[in-house]
Amino acid sequence: MSSPGDPGWKWFPNDKPSWRLDVVTLLAVIGESAIAEHAQAITASLLCMLPRLLPAPQALLKPSRPTRLPETHAKMAGVYSGTILDSVGFFANIITPLDALPPYSFLVLDIQHAPSVQDLLSTGTMAVTGGRPIVPPKLLSPLHLLSAFSFLLSAGILVAAVIWKDGVAIIAITLISLASTVVGYASSWRPILMQRRHTNDVPSGDVMIRTREGAFVLVRCSEDVARELYSGTEECEYYVGEKAYRVCMALGTILLMVSVVLLGNCTWNSQIFIGGSYIVLNGLYWGLGMLPKTYFWDLSRYTWRDATEEDGQKADTITDKDDEREGHPSFTRTLWYAIRETKAIGWVERSGAAPGTPQWQQWLNEALENAKLGNRDWEAVKRKNEIMTQASKDGGDPATQRAPATEVQTNGSAPGNMRSTF
Template sequence: MTNSWFPSGKEVRDGWRLDIVSLLAVIGESAMADHSQTMTSSWMCMLPRIIPAPQVLLKSSRPSRMPQVNAAVVGVHNGVYVQSLNFFPNIIHPIENLKPFEFKVFVIKHRNASPPVVTPPTPANKQRQVSASSSIETSHLESGTTLQPRRRDTLRARITHRGTNVDDKKPHVPARFWSPLNCLSLISFFLTIGLFIWAILTHDGTACVALFTISLASSIVGYASYWSPALMNRNNNSKVPLGDVVIRTREGAFIVVRCDEEVARELYNGTEECQYYVDTDPYRVLVGIGTCLLMISVVLLGNCDFQMQISIGASYIVLNGAYWGVALMNKRRFWDLSSYEWTDVTPESAQGAYLEQDANDVEGRPSFTRTLWYAIRETKKIGWVKTSGAAPTTAKWAKWLEKAEDAAIRGDWRWDAVRQKDATVGESDSVPQAEAAFKDTATEHAPAVQVPMQDRIDTE
């Protein structure tokens, strides 16, 4: 019996053998699953290289849309209502970071857009009176802005977008050229070249074949999965209302986005499609070839020389750690959103909507009613409240909404929304349900339409 606590030396044996190093090639699936869709949106996914857990890309089907999160998204002027927030606007203003009853206002526009040409209103239009509770502002339809020609991309944007646009008719959001994932792809590519040269210098034919097959598999599967995110856009020059949007979370936070209809269609009201370069049937054939190559390479990796097993194993350990670390970074580092510019213009009086200013005053405590009033005050409309079911659909709440709209239109920012709600509805947010057991008040205390539990939806 040896006195050493750990084994020393290496096993010298002729013939084939299976070692544990091959498992390192397929470990790290959880981190790679988070990166798979983002990684395959760049042409660098086709570089021949070793990647941790390549089986993540070997799927029988591909996502048809970008991931979404649950939220109530409604157009202030156009009345469009959807129950999910698209992927890219959630990068611009992540709703996961919002605190309960928080309030935000953003202005989003195209970075290189021409200034809108406003048609002067006619005397007939000036005399028109638009209903205050309407969800669509007719004046914007008749004397609003005209659709402008598509913005011109800068030279840098054209270089970044090259090879990413499948359909020139739709706007695309490409991956950043120097994103962390692209940098890792380049590092892995050069690392694979270094390992291959080292295998040649050490006359390890098994390692050469193993590195070649696993690199070829990554290139084939990367090409089969290569895609581009396409956004919806307007195809005609008809006049449309403004595209302002209100977003409500399950926790009672609100975001008001000021934008034109083109931005709203691209980011909020439309769908984010995944446009693939390879059709479904060829994709499945390529994935089958990649699967066979991966299985062969795993067997070969276990039969490399001892020094190559150390080198390849160490490379996989480093890459696994790097991909895990990249998963902690902000998603803005991965996508090129340079076509848009956004500004946080939240009014100072509403920046602390989630904070308690005065515990002895109902107007100074954070509540759903107060934050809802901030949103109405910003939009000066209540049609979107009714469309999205942000408030109970009762006569008392309808009366309060009318009062809130009147106060917003006349610019009364100090209107006591919570007190008026208590007086109109008859029950305060702070009164427990047990104290109001003598009457059914359930319909007065919950929005008509609840936002589902926050969840990440991957549409296949």
């Protein structure tokens, strides 16, 4: 290998033998975090079985398979059902990305089944037959297009290797493409939602969601929609049994290791082509991470719209800089907005949005009364301060008045959540 001081050296190596491209084997396994981020959508599509170059295929080589889709931690309460949960389901969070909500914001969302689904549900057919609903990947999702592009790119590398008479590259690309097929087949699955088993009359399925930052989301929906997206669980139904999965994982690991060794022994031209392909694919997968998940999943089963009233749309902003109580964002103001829309306070107590002290109970009762009377301009923050000030004068402990009474659990700290997820 040439070095500075050799004839013809001009800052960079000046001939092919002077360049070393052994790092191409490293390019094949870089990008694990990007692949892991899209693991659900990749393996939920039948295109995951296409033989193709896949950056960091080891991201899919797991000793066990998840049983649940990932959830987002938030406090969720059934407004009328009384259900209390500490997380929001995967697809519900796609419809309303909770992490994107500003602190103390307020949102009202109307969600219902699409007309065709509603017609089927009205007959009771699905409830009787027990067929659980499925949310498939979008047919023309960016991941599908990228999978097809990767397949064509792999075919192009094979053709080039044949032209260059590079047998090592032919074997390496074939093996690493087969590894993605084997791993994709073993991991292929479909998400199935919970469903009511009867058609009895039940209360409305409205739910209230509270984030750790103090934002509230009121979802107005039927019990069927609530069971599918919120109060039920999304489960992973795999096409391959557990024993076959482990065999495929072992085979995929062997194919990957052998192909990585062979990649380092390809000709210079093949290594350039393969290395450039992995760089492009890694960049594209990273780029997909900036797209909303609605681009990847077919949620046409549902329709939704923002139904927030005008006087609640700016809950997270200063509406009157001269009024430091009612005109500035606060937990109390947003809580009042939520009560004003639901005209109920049972969910407040059950979800821990407010302490159970007599002072807070008094404020909640007054808030409920004003909500039912349609007094949307009630000075909720001012009234809360008056009640709490009187409690302090009476010698009460201020710590007992802190709201919310129950904080939202942070990621990884939700009690009782022991099931494996993606």
